Amino acid sequence: MTETVRVRFAPSPTGYLHVGGARTALFNWLFARKHNGTFILRIEDTDIQRSSEAMVQGIIEGMRWLGLDADEGPLFQSSFVEQHRAAARRLVEEGKAYYDFTPKEQTDDRTIKERIVGRALAQAEAGKGRNPYRDLPTEEALRRIDAGEQAAIRLKVPESGVSRFEDIVYGTQERDYTDIEDLVLIRSDGHPLYNLSVVVDDIEMRITHVIRGQDHLTNTHKQILIYEALGAPAPQFGHLPLISAPGKEKLSKRKHGEVVSVTFYRDRGFIPDALVNFLALLGWSPGTDQERLSRQELIEQFSLEGVNKSSAVFNFNESDPRDWTDPKALWMNGEYIRSMSLDELVPMVSEELKKAGLWRDDFAAGGREWFRQTVDLLRARYRTIRDFWELGRPYFSDEFEYEQPAVKKNLKDERLRELLPGLADSLDRVEEFTHDNVEAALRAYCEGQGVKAGLLINASRTALTGQAVGPGMFDIFVALGRSRSVERLRKAVRLVGGV
């Protein structure tokens, strides 16, 4: 008997899928899954000028990557324009909307905001005159239309009273009708406008809950007016707080660029589940201290009542190469990397190595076990999948850079010219190349030479990986194996002392 939940994510393809959109999509998806409802993807491509096929693909790709599968769609709003026009015409016939023959305003070089303010000021000065065409007899208007005159269709907004609705997140919302202008439904060139289109589509798709960004909150009153005029019950509304840029600045695709794009996170080595987990916590809380939530837990615990009202800062920092995005997102991703099962992680790392050109088929064949162990060895100190080839290169390839600071720090001591080859010889003689055997050999060698083990341990790390940081040294020896270890030790002699 209970009506099934039907929700939709309705992005306009004027840009890639950004974190704000992704979060809106996610909350809709969670809500649908939680209530065994239907999640619909509807592309709002009525603005032909700014929409593009590439963006549509980008959005679909981003959602697929995040695992937000739609039950219906993608549906394209542009294919329903006839219905939108028909609805408006019906409203005119019923006297709920009217043709406005006022010539279309010429766009000047002022900004939109300036134009709005200018218009408001002019109106205040002239006194609030109603649109002269509002009461033009419908027959006469129709006659003029038939004669080829152009006109926009506007909705008749009540002259007094207040509009009121209950928002699931923001509570009771009120707005005086006098603050709402008779809105344009259809442009004079016949193009349906946003507010009309969404409402008609949402009715057609039997949407029960409209979950979207708070930027639509005040315009919801207009849409409710359209629902009423059309004689359709309005759905429930739940508006989501906006996500803002550092400094509570507003998030802008143009200004902040790709760092707010979902695909950027994919390309930088994020795990979908981790990003989903992070995004879910931006503006929502389960009400407990639990921060790590699996997809299933998210679905179980999600509720619109747990959504909070204030906007959340997404603390990215595109200029910082290390902490390029929100530190908590990076932490969360690292958390997933080190705790997820190897069976899931290994294929992800494999893909990443393929992209970086470091993949060898042996990693999935004879070297499969070795590959798993190496991934396991490295994962504790990596925060993104990308780190596996950026930082982990020396483990998977013989071509890698020696970092200057590391060389300076660990290969400075002149004695290493003799010690490195000496250690190489001694390791070459170790029977079984295991962690303990290598350690014993190295320590014995150091004792024989009268040097501290630390000297050769650190030097070896740089000799073998070019880095000053990494896993425990004996694990590295084992991971690289005898021949490569010995070879790299000998090769590193040329770096000793120099810069």
Add this chain to the structure above:
RNA sequence: GCCGCUAUGGUGUAAGUGGUUAACACGCAGCCCUCUCAAGGCUGAGACUACGGGUUCGAGUCCCGUUAGCGGUACCA
């Protein structure tokens, strides 16, 4: 300009219907572990709950005002 929304440490969030030293996570600092870096464990710094008034025995929690940020206001979406 007008209308609306929001306001808890640097960031994300907690704190049933007002009741103790404002909690957790990230980040930061230090210590432990240690061959380095992470991870892990422990400790700590950091919030007069935007500001100002009320109501109350008692307010982060209720009311009013101010400020700031954001949104809307368009023949954009």
